[in-house]
Amino acid sequence: MWKKLKNELEKSEDKNFLKAFIAPLKVEKETNSSLVLSSPSNHIITILEKNNFPKKISLIANTIFNYDLTVKFKKRVEQTPPELLQEKLPVGKKTSEKKRCRENKSLNKFYTFDNFVPGPSNYPVFAAAKSISQSPGSHYNPFVIYASTGLGKTHILHAIGNHIIDKKNSSVFYITAQQLMNDYISALSSQQINSFRSKILGYDTLLLDDIQFFSGKRGTQNEFFYIFNKFHEQGKQIVLTSDKYPGEIKDIDDRLRSRFTMGVILDIKPPEYETRIAIVKKKCILYNLKTDENVIEFIAKNIKENVRKIEGALKTLEISSDLMGEKIISISFAKKVLKDFIVSKKDITVGDILKLTATYLDIPLRDITSKKRSKKISLCRQIAMFLSKKYTNMTLKEIGNQFNGRSHATVLTSIKKIEKNMMDDPSLKSIINKLERKIEENI
Numbered sequence: 001m002w003k004k005l006k007n008e009l010e011k012s013e014d015k016n017f018l019k020a021f022i023a024p025l026k027v028e029k030e031t032n033s034s035l036v037l038s039s040p041s042n043h044i045i046t047i048l049e050k051n052n053f054p055k056k057i058s059l060i061a062n063t064i065f066n067y068d069l070t071v072k073f074k075k076r077v078e079q080t081p082p083e084l085l086q087e088k089l090p091v092g093k094k095t096s097e098k099k100r101c102r103e104n105k106s107l108n109k110f111y112t113f114d115n116f117v118p119g120p121s122n123y124p125v126f127a128a129a130k131s132i133s134q135s136p137g138s139h140y141n142p143f144v145i146y147a148s149t150g151l152g153k154t155h156i157l158h159a160i161g162n163h164i165i166d167k168k169n170s171s172v173f174y175i176t177a178q179q180l181m182n183d184y185i186s187a188l189s190s191q192q193i194n195s196f197r198s199k200i201l202g203y204d205t206l207l208l209d210d211i212q213f214f215s216g217k218r219g220t221q222n223e224f225f226y227i228f229n230k231f232h233e234q235g236k237q238i239v240l241t242s243d244k245y246p247g248e249i250k251d252i253d254d255r256l257r258s259r260f261t262m263g264v265i266l267d268i269k270p271p272e273y274e275t276r277i278a279i280v281k282k283k284c285i286l287y288n289l290k291t292d293e294n295v296i297e298f299i300a301k302n303i304k305e306n307v308r309k310i311e312g313a314l315k316t317l318e319i320s321s322d323l324m325g326e327k328i329i330s331i332s333f334a335k336k337v338l339k340d341f342i343v344s345k346k347d348i349t350v351g352d353i354l355k356l357t358a359t360y361l362d363i364p365l366r367d368i369t370s371k372k373r374s375k376k377i378s379l380c381r382q383i384a385m386f387l388s389k390k391y392t393n394m395t396l397k398e399i400g401n402q403f404n405g406r407s408h409a410t411v412l413t414s415i416k417k418i419e420k421n422m423m424d425d426p427s428l429k430s431i432i433n434k435l436e437r438k439i440e441e442n443i
């Protein structure tokens with residue numbers, strides 16, 4: 001029964017979401033009226049419950065088997081705890097060496113799960129990362145996080161490392177792709193390639209930051225391909241981050257690209273307003289900034305693109321309030337100090353959206369608003385209409401006018417079509433997500 005239900009879910013859910021949150025489930029108990037699925041971690045359960053999966057699954061059961069099914073999740077005790085898995089690993093390590101790995105200086109102790117504010121924009125990554133840190137190597141391998149700058153990729157990577165080192169008897173190797181290349185080059189030039197390799201391969205988990213840096217660096221790519229395979233063969237956890245979808249990194253060897261995309265890939269989106277409020281509040285406590293709700297709202301409303309910029313604003317406030325002896329930061333003080341910091345960008349227009357969509361889908365701009373009806377042009381037009389409704393304050397009629405005088409009904413039909421197709425078509429969803437991100441970065 002579960003297999004059939006899973007097949008149905010595959011038709012409507014995102015492939016990566018399924019890999020991350022449905023594939024690890026196992027049937028614990030099934031009858032005609034109930035299904036108990038076990039999960040390797042509580043975070044997976046939380047995310048499935050938050051996304052209404054018990055209901056979704058029982059609705060599917062109702063349609064295909066015609067009976068009411070109650071779906072429950074429970075945490076399962078893994079038969080092979082990660083500790084045992086490590087003992088089986090061929091690369092043995094002396095206690096002193098292990099201890100050295102555990103005192104990992106390259107990890108920022110501040111980047112923990114506790115210091116990360118979860119929200120809808122990052123929750124799948126947050127939940128998957130927590131699961132991984134609880135049982136590294138047992139699911140999602142490799143796990144790839146992608147997001148544009150300042151959205152918490154490095155923070156999450158360190159949080160995984162810190163958690164594994166603190167809670168598991170296991171070692172972690174964290175490095176940026178750029179540093180890996182530098183180390184590789186100096187190993188080559190000093191003819192120490194074997195010790196370079198054996199040092200890395202001696203670790204239990206590999207955390208590699210910013211793999212987009214490998215673009216065009218064929219020698220380092222080959223070396224990393226070797227390291228990747230060794231880790232993977234031994235069931236050791238690999239977590240990678242990238243500033244773009246790993247399949248889209250240019251100038252990467254196909255073999256390596258296919259390794260990047262063989263596991264689970266999830267993205268972090270820019271935080272929405274409520275998450276930004278929570279982030280500002282949390283950072284005020286961490287930086288010991290005394291302020292009020294108005295200032296918190298002012299920052300969350302005006303700084304949208306990424307969290308690094310929010311931190312920058314708060315640090316500026318911290319320094320200025322220290323210098324000027326402002327003990328409790330008022331809204332007028334914050335507005336004055338952050339005046340140059342917050343460059344209010346112009347509102348996005350239908351014209352901007354048309355340009356962005358046309359460039360992204362590689363269609364001449366004038367074709368979108370023209371009468372042409374080829375499949376690609378129509379799709380591009382519908383997407384641009386959908387985004388125009390979402391990101392401008394224009395009415396359907398006004399949007400129609402910008403599309404060469406199309407009617408309000410045509411715009412509405414196009415938007416509805418995109419909304420519906422997005423649910424069934426992950427590639428359309430991913431195109432729209434990418435365009436949304438580009439728009440949000442520009443707002």
Ligand code: ADP
Nearest residue numbers: 115116117148149150151152153154155307308
């Ligand atoms: P990236 O690697 O994606 O460029 P970072 O991980 O360096 O981004 O994050 C930039 C800064 O923003 C870091 O100081 C990080 O702690 C903070 N940050 C990002 N997202 C969050 C979040 N959701 N909650 C708390 N801090 C965050």
Ligand code: MG
Nearest residue numbers: 153154155209
């Ligand atoms: Mg980073």
